Amino acid sequence: MTNKKQILVILGNGFDIAFGLKSSYKDFFESNYWPFPRTSKKDGHRFRTPQWLDSYLNQRNMEENWYNLESMLAQYGESISEVNEDRLKWDRECFQKLKISLKQFITAAKKVSNPGSSNPAVRFLRTISEYRNPIIYTFNYTDVVKFADFVGIKGLSCVHVHGALEGTREIVFGVKDGTKIPDDYDFLRKDSEPTYRSSNMFSDLMASKEIVIFGHSLAENDYHYFSRFFQIHSDEYNSYSNNKCSITIITYNDQSRANILSNLRKMNNGNIDQLFALNDFRFLRTEEGNVNAMIEFDDWLNEFQD
Known part of the structure; x- marks a missing residue:
């Protein structure tokens, strides 16, 4: 096929999960790779270690924070009113342990068996590679090109927004710029990573007429990538007919859809109408067993072929 229309694709952890990887922060927290010691009481509740950063991450209810590890790091940094040298040294070491353990966890999690041709992530990749000219940005540390090649999809390329496990680059992990933390705790910031680099994602977002976001929650730690785009496309004085955009968000179920809508309201002055x-603008769901959701997903994929 020639003269393919261009499409901008943004992938989050939900894409890896749909592909078959157990690579979420929830999985990390519950795995043996979690670096901070925990023992269990008879009632099944975990006993927490009495230290600083490790204690905060252990004691705070991860479930209540939607297992958003980077947001919890930001909350911890913002809670520090006075820097203690012993605490600073301990926290720096804890953060390095956390980062190393996360890399080990993802390395193990990315060893996935063949998900099959009916897998929604596989069908998505196959369709956009055949009927569109995709520009792919991934917030995941795993290599979507290798995943695609694994299931017989050739010719894809992607940009890793937060680094990757492969090659010489380090993963970019931590809190966003603008978080109010003490200067001594700048090591928690993403841009403190020596291999942190810029990308053209925002300019590509603003120039694109067709955008698909697959498995990204649009959570607070990544607002700076998306807020301006959604604000402009929600402004009736800026969004003229020639700026109209096709925006599709692919998520798992009704609950994850509701969470994304909540995040969109927060970054968009409470207004998404x-x-x-x-x-x-539409949502698609990939929940297994949800017949209506899968019909909508199938219909959407078929639109590409038309």
Whole structure:
């Protein structure tokens, strides 16, 4: 096929999970790779270690924070009112342990068996590679190109926004710029990683007419990548007909859809009605066993072939 229309694709951890990887922060927290010692009481509740950063991450209910590890790091940094040298040294070592353990966990998690041709992530990759010219940005540390090659999809390329496990680059992990933490705790920031680099994602977002976000929660730690884009496309004075955009968000189920809508409201001054009104904006779900969701997903994939 020639003259393929260009499409911008943004992948989050939900894409890896759909592909078959257990690579979420929830999985990390519950795995043997979690670096901070825990023992269990008879009632099944974990006993927490009495230290600083490790204690905070252990004691705070991860479930209540949607297992958003980077947001919890930001909360911890913002809670520090006075820097103690012993605490600083301990926290720096804890953060390095956390990062090393996360890399080990993802390395183990990425060893996935063949997910099969009916897998929604596989069908998505196959369709966009055949009927579109995709620009792919991934927030995952895993290599989507290798995944694609593993299931027979050739010719894809992608940009890793937060680094990757492969090659010489380090993973970019931590809190976003602008988080109010003490200067001595700048090691928690993503941009403190020596291999941190910029990308053209925002300019590609603003230039694209067709965008698909697969498995990204649009959570607070990544607002700076997306907020301006969604604000502009929700403004009736800026979103003229020639700026109308096709925006598709692929998520798992109704609960994850509700969480993304909540995040969109937070980054968009509480208003998303105009986002629907001024653009071709839709959600798709990939929940196994949800017949209506899978029909909508199938219909959407078929649109590419038309």
